[in-house]
Amino acid sequence: MATAADLAPGQAWSYRGAQLPSSRVVIGRIDITGATTVASVSIVDAPLPDPETGALAPRLVEHAPIAIDALLASLLRREGDAPIPEGFEGGYRVWRNAFDAGQGGFFTLGVEEIVRMFQTALAPQRAAH
Known part of the structure; x- marks a missing residue:
């Protein structure tokens, strides 16, 4: 199992529960924010819903x-x-500015759960008739 010392920006990792074999986590930055270390990542080939x-x-x-x-x-x-x-960098800057202002948080869920959360949030909303 990896440790925090094993992680560095630019690394690609496979993750538990990936729905697509090509899906990877790419580490962009690692920040120590008080008592917690936060990794800012991109998720490549995350299976997300088409908006339409x-x-x-x-x-x-x-x-x-x-x-x-x-x-x-x-x-x-x-x-x-x-x-x-x-x-990545634009998203990171927006998050970091919000975090530093006390208005941004971070996930404590695993990557699989984060992807499922995005799937739910991005699913097209069907109008009720």
Whole structure:
């Protein structure tokens, strides 16, 4: 099992419960925020709903801040290095500014649960008739 010392920006990892074999976590940054270490990651090929059809398709979660312990519990194996996705830095800056102002948090769920939460949040809403 990986430890916090094993993690570094630019690493790609497989994770428990990935619904697509190609889905990976790419580490963008690691911040020590008081008593907690937070990893900011991108999730590549996350199976997320198409906004119009609702069908799951591989998409990018540009930025997700996650407590290091929750991330470590999710990781399976390092799959090499990967470029940090475009869009990560903008999402990170928005989160970090909110966090520093006391208005942003981070996930304490595992990566699989975060993906499922995004699936629910992004599912097309059907109008009631």
